Amino acid sequence: MSGHGIVARFDRVTACFGTHRALDGVSFAVPAGGVTALLGRNGAGKTTAIRALLGLLPPTRGRVTVLGHDALTLPPAERGRIGYVGEGHPLPRWMKVADVVAYQAAAFPTFDRALCLRWLERFAVPPKRRVAQLSRGMRAQVALSVALAPRPEFVVMDDPALGLDTVARREFLEVMIDLIQEEGRTLLLTSHVLTDVERVADRVVLLDRGVVRIDAPLDDVRHLVRRYDLVFAGAPPEEGPALPGLVRARRRHGQWQVTVRGDEAAVRAAAQAIGADVASVEPLSLEDLFVDYTIGEEVAS
Amino acid sequence: MSIFRVDPSRGEPLFQQLVDAVKRAVATGALVPGDRLPSVRELARDLVINPNTIAKAFRELEGEGVTVSRPGAGTFVSERRPTMSREERRRRLQEGFEGVLTEAVPWGATDEETRKAFEDAMARLRGRRGGGA
Incomplete structure (x- = not known):
């Protein structure tokens, strides 16, 4: 799509609101043809990053490039190659669903009306109903159908599952899988539903208080980050054990339980060097991993 | 395909869960040599997971000799027993x-x-x- 396999790139992006740094030297890339999940707690900087990506927010420092252009000066024709599903799914409340479709169809030359109507049918959204009378889940489905109908190459979704119930979320995921199956499409999404992220993402970028903590393929992260129960021969140290790659340390039953990023053999050797045996090792679900990364520092210190 | 179950809330990566599920199916006889596995596309839709994850599991299974892929025909359970020391x-x-x-x-x-x-x-x-x- 943009020649070099990278659809979007953040290069040392800092965004300040007054004295608050929403993003603090953020760098990461969104590779073409995959699904990148941008994760973080509320206030971590996810939405700020997406606003910068869409050219809605000039960074205080650094640069965001999208489809080979500076995000701030993206030509309108290129902008049409990006689909955006926003947080809260803002739609004109007084319009009927069919009017929303017609309105969007007029705005995008590549709008595939038949595709849009097919999705709405699949979601069982009544076209004659006014937006104001739709449930949150249905509004999300309308926003998604409309955003994807121009067949954008790059789809950006900010918490698209927000407000969807379990069944609606599953239908939504199925649509996502269909989207990924279409060759060459790139997705960037934020979500708090980490089991869904696990299903769809190839790559994860974890933001914590404006700083990138993880930027790696999902399988690498899951393979490299594990939780170890340490047993010290003597009295366990008062402070959290200093291990290379330590993510989180916490006291458990008088011993230390640590989450560490690194090759297992290396972690075992490092534990041995500080007088501890590894009593057990377990892989972490993305949810546990997320928790350990985002509260790690406070607990370890 | 109900014999392949994956659960994203478990600790193991999804591709690993799928590899294990196929091996288990072969071990219990739910799949026998020569059986065709669903395509990556079909499984992605059925299990609602990223097709890249399925493709990775298939590569692993083939690497271990559990399955063989015949271009244009699909992926099949291997005739020979997986080699393991x-x-x-x-x-x-x-x-x-x-x-x-x-x-x-x-x-x-x-x-x-x-x-x-x-x-x-x-x-x-x-x-x-x-x-x-």
Whole structure:
């Protein structure tokens, strides 16, 4: 799509609101043809990053490039190659669903009306109903159908599952899988539903208080980050054990339980060097991993 | 395909869960040599997971000799037994049994009960594989 396999790139992006740094030297890339999940707690900087990506927010420092252009000066024709599903799914409340479709169809030359109507049918959204009378889940489905109908190459979704119930979320995921199956499409999404992220993402970028903590393929992260129960021969140290790659340390039953990023053999050797045996090792679900990364520092210190 | 179950809330990566599920299906006889696996596309839709994850699991299964892919025809359960060294077999058996036994001991299972459960499980497995185990 943009020649070099990278659809979007953040290069040392800092965004300040007054004295608050929403993003603090953020760098990461969104590779073409995959699904990148941008994760973080509320206030971590996810939405700020997406606003910068869409050219809605000039960074205080650094640069965001999208489809080979500076995000701030993206030509309108290129902008049409990006689909955006926003947080809260803002739609004109007084319009009927069919009017929303017609309105969007007029705005995008590549709008595939038949595709849009097919999705709405699949979601069982009544076209004659006014937006104001739709449930949150249905509004999300309308926003998604409309955003994807121009067949954008790059789809950006900010918490698209927000407000969807379990069944609606599953239908939504199925649509996502269909989207990924279409060759060459790139997705960037934020979500708090980490089991869904696990299903769809190839790559994860974890933001914590404006700083990138993880930027790696999902399988690498899951393979490299594990939780170890340490047993010290003597009295366990008062402070959290200093291990290379330590993510989180916490006291458990008088011993230390640590989450560490690194090759297992290396972690075992490092534990041995500080007088501890590894009593057990377990892989972490993305949810546990997320928790350990985002509260790690406070607990370890 | 209900025989392949994956659960994103579990610790193991999804591709690993799928690899294990296929191996389990082969071990229990739910899949026999020559059976065709669903395509990456079909499985992605059925399991609602990223097709890249499925493709990765398929590569792993083929690398271990569990499946063979015939271009244009699909992925099939391999005719030959997966190659595994004696040492690897021993290690896996030991790991598996230790896992079960550390759970069974606190229940108060006797040696006799444990042995009987093992024999029964073997018999069931043999039955499902048509006596071939």
